[in-house]
Every structure is written in C-alpha cells, then in structure tokens.
Amino acid sequence: GAVVSQHPSRVICKSGTSVKIECRSLDFQATTMFWYRQFPKQSLMLMATSNEGSKATYEQGVEKDKFLINHASLTLSTLTVTSAHPEDSSFYICSAPGAGSSYNEQFFGPGTRLTVL
C-alpha cells in the first residue's frame, strides 16, 4: 500500500526559531499533499494544500507567512513553521491522495509532534 513518511517525528524548539517538517510519499508520486494540524483531543484541521510546481493554497485563517509550504518534488512537501511560539505547539500531519480511481483515498503520515518552549 501507499506509504507516507514524516520527519522528524518529534521536535522541541525555543520560541522564535523556525522548524521544518518533511512529508514524503515513499512509493508513489503526489502532485498534491495536504497539511493538517491537530490539537489534543481535537479533530484534524486542514491548514493548506501543497501543490507541486505551484503555490500552496491556504485555508481561511492560516497565516501564509508563518506556515511556509514548499512542494519541491513529486514525492516531497515541506512545512516550515517560522518564528515559532508556544501556541504553535501541536501535532502536524500530512497526507497525500492516491492516484487514478483511488484519488479520493488519502494516505496519512505518522505525524510530527512540535513543542515550542
């Protein structure tokens, strides 16, 4: 089956620093990837759609300059949290849709736990 990986799985940083999270599709190509944020005991909230070769599309209320997304290749999307603050601490998860008839089906990465001190 399709596998999506994320790196790192866990990161702790100081307030004001930037953190980069990678999302890779390991055995398939993904022209689109999605980035979600999940706070404890809450549902997944879509932050943005990452598009290979073009700009990301951000959901309403998500700061583009704070959450930089780069879809560098057909298998890699990165999310950079710039000038992170404690309120950015969350579980960040990416997903990628399958190809062809299974395009609806999204494969999720294992998530990245970000803690900002």
Place this chain on the structure above:
Amino acid sequence: QQQVKQSPQSLIVQKGGISIINCAYENTAFDYFPWYQQFPGKGPALLIAIRPDVSEKKEGRFTISFNKSAKQFSLHIMDSQPGDSATYFCAASGQGSNYKLTFGKGTLLTVNP
C-alpha cells in the same frame, strides 16, 4: 459551519459488544465517506470507506451503513475488542472540493475487557 457532525463524542463498550458511531453531512456534493482510526501519537489510518452508490460495505468486523436520503452514515464495529480502543473520525470529500477531507470531531472509543 461544521459540515460533518459526528456522535457520540465518547463511547464505552464491553468486549464482544457492538460499537456504533454516527455521522451526518450537509454537502450533497460529497461522494466519498471514509472512516479513520487514530491511536494516541499516531497519524490516522484508513479503516473503511464507502461511496454513495451503495448502502452498506463490510470489511471484517467493520461495516459502514450509508443513507443517502438522510445524508447520514455510520460505522459499526462488531465483536469489539480492547485493541479497538482508539479515536475514530468520519470524513467526507468530493471532486468539487478538490478532494479535501472534511472531518467529524471524532469519537473516543473505549472497549473494556
């Protein structure tokens, strides 16, 4: 406006019992309805999914029932096991929304031994 409403928020079931989680949607353009299982600290994993052209889909102990006219769908877990204890999310998507998933708020299932 929440487009997918999920209930109950939490559910406690005895081992061997049936767990039932319900969802209702509003957007008639949705044409794909998956259920995801998530364990603490892990990403969601697809459990089972259904499209509106069928009313029921079964995979092992997991069954989705779908009612298009009522815009509702539910997950039934038969013979629930302690290992099924997790958070379950229903979701919906469609071509019109560029396949973006809209999630329900989740149900924390606890199966007691």
